[in-house]
Amino acid sequence: MSQSGIVQGVPSGDCLAVLCLSAGGPPRELLVVIDGVRAPRLGRVDFSAGFSSNDRASADRPWAWLAREWLRTRAIGRRVSFTPSGELPAASTDGAQPPRVFASVMLQPRTAEASSLESALGVDLALALAAAGMVETSGKAPADEVVAAVAAARDAKQGIFADPDAPGALRNVAKPQVGSAMELFTALKGRSVAAQVADIRGGCQLRVVLPQDDHIGLTVALAGVSAPGYRKSQDSGDYLPEPFAKEAKFFLESAIRDRDSTLQLLGADRQNYIGTLTYGGRDVGLQLIKVGLAKYLPWSGARLSLAAQEQYVAAEKAARAQRLRIWSLPEEVAAAAASAAAEAASAVAIANASSVSASLAAGSTSGATPKEVDGKVVEVVSATTLKVADKKTVHLIALSSVRAPNARGADVAWADAGKEFVRKTVIGSRVHATLDYVKEATTVKDSDKVLPRKAFYTVVTSSKKNLAVMLVKKGYATVIPHGRDGDRSPDYDDLLEAESAAKSTRAGVHGKVSAAPELRLNDLSGKGDKNRKGALKQLHSTVTRRAQVLDAVVEYVLAPARLKVRLPKEGVVVVIAIAGIRVPRDTDAEPAILEAALGYTREHLMQRQIKVRLEAFVDASSTLTATVLYEGNKNLGHELVKRGWASVMRRSAREMSEGGEELISAEDAAKAAKAGIWKNYDAEAEAAREAE
Structure with missing residues (x-):
């Protein structure tokens, strides 16, 4: 029984991938092998160029690419009718390999208005291939016309019967070295290269051949696009289609498979190249999004021009609003609502x-x-x-x-x-x-x-x-x-x-x-034993005797005037208290003042490089007191006091090696301004208390 369909791929010079449309069900793809003739076999292309080698690449037979291109340029996208003479089952059950049939094939005219009987009935592809010298006879007894045409082509050394050693008989297929993906990307980056899509792997992952660039085979993911694909079942191990995966694959196969397209590479990750593909002046990725068969993928889309990104985003927004295809799925509707809720919650936060x-x-x-x-x-x-x-x-x-x-x-x-x-x-x-x-x-x-x-x-x-x-x-x-x-x-x-x-x-x-660099530090910041106390005393004695100002890094701000610091040259971590001042405890001051003081110290000193001048060692608490300089020559004690966040212990201040009088002056100014803890300060009452 005669069947008909649209040619959507040409795997070789004697085989067509035909999509048979059916009113009663989904389209069915068949590999139609033309009866009675045989074209030279094409070799396998390694589509992992630059990433790895699967060792499956093989060389063409002489003139195989010529025969395939002759058939592709004439049949792709055209309607054919064919009468099967036999069928083989599909090589796999996951839909990756469709069934094969052997058939006589007629290429239908491009228009319904035929000028002759031959064009009205179509072109016998077996005879046309034979006359062009692109096939030899094979299989069951071919028609006499085909036998005669093949004999004539052989005698004329036409097509595949030309010298097998002649230039062009074999494709010059480049085999980039493993690990050269970035080098290959750099060589092709920014160029618009001629391409043919050999296979759609599912989702928006394409196997592409570059005929004008040594027939390099690449696996390319469309930039800015995420389409449904096939996922491996954990139960059966089979690859099962996600919702609308078959429709997305059909859309791509119908639009670009084995068509003369233009590829522009924009990037490469660990397994794929990333780029855009245009056919007939149309961006294939954008078309997928427009019809609701793909989402916009921001990380990948960042490689596109700003204008293209805006088009992709607008196309997704329109498809989502119309709930086209994938946007009609309940999980996508729920995800859109959840995303909107998350954005609203973030704004509230x-x-x-x-x-x-x-x-x-x-x-x-x-x-x-x-x-x-x-x-x-x-x-x-x-x-x-x-x-x-x-x-x-x-x-x-x-x-x-x-x-x-x-x-x-x-x-x-x-x-x-x-x-x-x-x-x-x-x-x-x-x-x-x-x-x-x-x-x-x-x-x-x-x-x-x-x-x-x-x-x-x-x-x-x-x-x-x-x-x-x-x-x-x-x-x-x-x-x-x-x-x-x-x-x-x-x-x-x-x-x-x-x-x-x-x-x-x-x-x-x-x-x-x-x-690896190793930070060898003696941590003296905890509540240790006598050894810790002795080490702190020794550190204080050594440093103060030399009148050193130490370089330090603040590990953590424990309190507004209490820091855990690292002294790299000395190889220790210590806790220091700011000399000459006292920050009120929770019971002594308003929480807002303590919060402001702690926030200030953390904002300006947390993990910063500072200068430390040790002043005293408080034996009772095993604490080092020090003057801390930061952001150039700012004095932390002075900054806390002048803002009214700390008071000065005047006796201790006067015993400091330097800077004590400045602390006292800063406190007097804070009292006069009634800043911070001094907001209720009464100078007269203070004077009266001192007079007593």
């Missing part, structure tokens, strides 16, 4: 967030996920997590697509080194953070532990450098291998390039563990 001072005093963050944060880094929690204060509050910022070494594992030294690198680079500096993606709260498998909701950002320093890229290049972090459509940093290519450079130089975690 920002509106109700504590002030910067209150947040710093409490050590808390807003819990909001603003799309952009422009502020100052007030704390480095780890190499990949920061606290950033904007004009209103403090936000917790995690770097996108990178992972720092485990601070409790074998790489603890590298974890410390990475944190120290970030501290030196950005603490106290302004940064700009842009939201890339959010991971919702999840429960750890086989555990009751719940991982909180977390927002991931791209952080750009004041010198316009990507902090994550800097970190990876130093070997202090590694790049996270995301899933096929997993959210990731828009600068993922730069991260991979930085990681490759770090590996080549064996930097950081990619080198020897023994090469």
